[in-house]
Amino acid sequence: MLACDKLTTRSRLAPMTHPRTLASSVASRSLSSLARFLILRPPTGALLATARTKMSDPSSENQERDQLESIFKQKKILRTKVRRALKSMDPLQRSQEDETIQSLVLDAPWFKSSQRLCAYISCSALREVDTSKIISRILQNSSKDGHIQMKKKLYVPRVEDKNSHMRMLNISSVNDMIANSMDILEPAALDADGNEREDVMQADDPVDLFLLPGLAFDESGRRLGRGGGYYDTFLRNYQELAHARSWKQPLLVALSYCPQIVDEGVIPVTPDDIPVDALVSPSGVIPISPAALDRMKI
Numbered sequence: 001m002l003a004c005d006k007l008t009t010r011s012r013l014a015p016m017t018h019p020r021t022l023a024s025s026v027a028s029r030s031l032s033s034l035a036r037f038l039i040l041r042p043p044t045g046a047l048l049a050t051a052r053t054k055m056s057d058p059s060s061e062n063q064e065r066d067q068l069e070s071i072f073k074q075k076k077i078l079r080t081k082v083r084r085a086l087k088s089m090d091p092l093q094r095s096q097e098d099e100t101i102q103s104l105v106l107d108a109p110w111f112k113s114s115q116r117l118c119a120y121i122s123c124s125a126l127r128e129v130d131t132s133k134i135i136s137r138i139l140q141n142s143s144k145d146g147h148i149q150m151k152k153k154l155y156v157p158r159v160e161d162k163n164s165h166m167r168m169l170n171i172s173s174v175n176d177m178i179a180n181s182m183d184i185l186e187p188a189a190l191d192a193d194g195n196e197r198e199d200v201m202q203a204d205d206p207v208d209l210f211l212l213p214g215l216a217f218d219e220s221g222r223r224l225g226r227g228g229g230y231y232d233t234f235l236r237n238y239q240e241l242a243h244a245r246s247w248k249q250p251l252l253v254a255l256s257y258c259p260q261i262v263d264e265g266v267i268p269v270t271p272d273d274i275p276v277d278a279l280v281s282p283s284g285v286i287p288i289s290p291a292a293l294d295r296m297k298i
């Protein structure tokens, strides 16, 4: 296993200062993993109450807007820094990290036991952690050692419009996908027989595992995406659906190269950002939330 060189990473991406009034923007190094995770999830009721107060007070509404504006600016700066760090990664290092991360996932009991998954189709131009081996394995019928395993069901992203609207559609083969305008492989809405593909939001059974992309992550579960809001919007809706149906919430696991893991306080967040349950980096699996600590224990 490769060890992430945190000193280099962290000195390059120093913590940013950002407004502290948003509950989710504060974290202390000394807090336990559980306590930090809970801070990232302010109770919805509390947020709604704050929002209602703000709605009746135009000056605090302006303050809130300015804070959000500042957070979006800081996110943009961080995205540029991380893109630069990814660009300067040695190609050999990258392919070693791809191998290690994929092996960690493929060998993990929580992956092996998953039955329905949502995973991203990695795009090399975006320098995302490769998922090709994971995707192939999911779409295979049998495991490597020849023991027949239950076939997993796979849903992959399809961008529907620029208003942060993404669906997760079922595929059964890599041939089910075509490149979109951003050069990311995604499923056509209809299959080869002209039938609508199953949308995970209409599925009868719950997804147990999400494998998520992103630009930067921290060890408290903060995630910086590419700025479209696609995943945050989708995950919020899926979590609401799972809650309404009394399903177990899916495990949200992000895949990350070493330079994408940054110090606490570096990733600015808004209440709309959905934290991840765990990270898989070349240095290992990092369970963060109580659900991850429970489901990923060896």
Ligand SMILES: Nc1nc2c(c(=O)[nH]1)N(C=O)[C@@H](CNc1ccc(C(=O)N[C@@H](CCC(=O)O)C(=O)O)cc1)CN2
Binding pocket: 083, 120, 121, 122, 123, 126, 128, 157, 158, 159, 166, 182, 184, 213, 214, 225, 226, 227, 228, 229, 230, 231
């Ligand atoms: N593989 C993969 N599929 C995915 C996502 C993803 O992040 N990775 N998405 C996750 O949302 C959705 C698509 N969203 C995307 C958002 C931005 C860019 C992109 O090309 N961003 C450029 C910068 C563009 C710009 O700012 O001008 C980049 O990040 O370099 C691609 C996909 C759905 N499918």
Ligand SMILES: Nc1ncnc2c1ncn2[C@@H]1O[C@H](COP(=O)(O)OP(=O)(O)OP(=O)(O)O)[C@@H](O)[C@H]1O
Binding pocket: 068, 069, 072, 073, 075, 163, 164, 223, 224, 225, 226, 227, 228, 229, 230, 231, 232, 233, 273
């Ligand atoms: N300056 C801004 N003012 C208002 N809204 C913005 C601003 N910048 C971005 N947004 C919107 O906020 C939403 C979420 O952006 P955010 O930066 O949190 O996305 P992300 O978490 O990086 O993306 P994803 O969830 O797809 O991984 C997007 O819909 C985006 O259009």
